[in-house]
Amino acid sequence: MRNELFVDDQGGRVRIIAGKKRGTGQIVFPLPQGVGEAEYERIELPPSGTLWTYTVQRIPPKNPPFVGINSPHQYQPFAVGYVRLGDEAMIEGRIAGDPASLQIGMPMDCVAISFPTADGAEMTTYAFAPANESSNS
């Protein structure tokens, strides 16, 4: 990824990097870049939290902008959700693992995932995983 979105943490978890607005304390993700970026302090969010809401992307997203494999026969549905990380912010991201196990309020960890792209490469991004699932892996 071009911009730094997360850093490694202990136990296979990651910490997502956000911006904290000087003065107001408002937290935004990703960390703003460009005009006005000096108004934000770089912070690392807690590596775990709770699931606030979610859905499952059952149909393949269009390319562009999606770069993953989206041909109807090879597409793998994935879950997406918002996870509340401490009292700081709620972050949107993909959710690793079986969507059937998801429930609002369940504990989640921040992790890194890689998925194959349509052009044969891999893309790495941050994601969330049910807490027990990521600690077992």
Next chain:
Amino acid sequence: MSDVYVIGAGIHPFGRHDGKTGLDLGVEATRLALKDGGIEWEDVQAAFGGSSASGNADAVLPRMGLTGIQFINVSNGCATGGSSVLSAYWAIKAGAFDTALAVGFDKHDRGSFNPDPVKYGLPQWYGETGLMLTTQFFAMKIQRYMHDYGISARALAGVAVKAFENGSRTPHAWRRTPMDVETVLNSRMISDPLTQYMFCSPSEGGVALILASEKKARELGRTQVKLRAAAIKTRPENSFEVFSPSLSVERGETPTVLAARAAFEKAGLGPEDIDIAQIQDTESGAEVMHMAENGFCRDGEQEQWIADGYTAIGGRFPINTDGGCIACGEPIGASGLRQVYENVLQLRGQADQRQVEGARLAYSQVYGAPGLSAVAILERG
């Protein structure tokens, strides 16, 4: 400031129309609106129009006549149509013009929209990783709402069933075959908890409205429908909106809550005064949540309202009487104008099989990415 009237309304039916361009649909709607309003193109003094996928709306000019008229292209996401109405409303309200056209048309590809992250000020990875989908947002918003307020999947299906029932009575609707609850529930899951038939689809269509000052409306003998108020509001802090990589932990008011309040204040009315409403139903969940955000019921009351048929034609408070986006599909530029068109017909008593008897105040609300809402309130003159 002058009162504003809707004197003419025209629509090209929504759906799929091979062999016609989006522009064709807009031109046809404009001709019908002029005829309905009893005025000539040369009498239109200002125009506002929008199209998302079919070029500049101003392309109607060579087809209608190059009269030198002020034409402003409007682009405001799915609320483009509502924004055109508001622009025409203010142009007349301000006394600058006696007549104005609001026109919108579109012709979209099949399947979900695939917006470019950069156009929303978002990094490319947001789209590359599979997060740039409006459908995900709608699903996640209603998922949380169901958890908080006890709305069932059956209620979501009920919204779609009503939409197809109303669509079956509406000549301009696209999907005109009634469907039962089980069929909606068992159709393909698109984005949990929303199934295929709970979603509207991008479609094709055109709508045009002619607005006029009170003086002009009286001169033409067309004072049947008054535009009491119109308002647009964008997202405030702490609102849960589409294409948001992060949210604050506090939940606050939404652009729809703000736009509703602004329009009611301008009109000197409240939600309890309204007889019928056309509200944004991008999918069943949006209709459920917009019922509360517009002030028509409390959070959670929708479950009972839907089960008891309150929102059906013949119910206590009919919603989306022409089947809404779910039955009509969504041509972005025209969609918000369709809501107003439907309200015009209802207030004139011209809605035939779907007529709501005695409707006097009619409300419309359209929501658009990345988080704005446009409201218009019409009154029978």
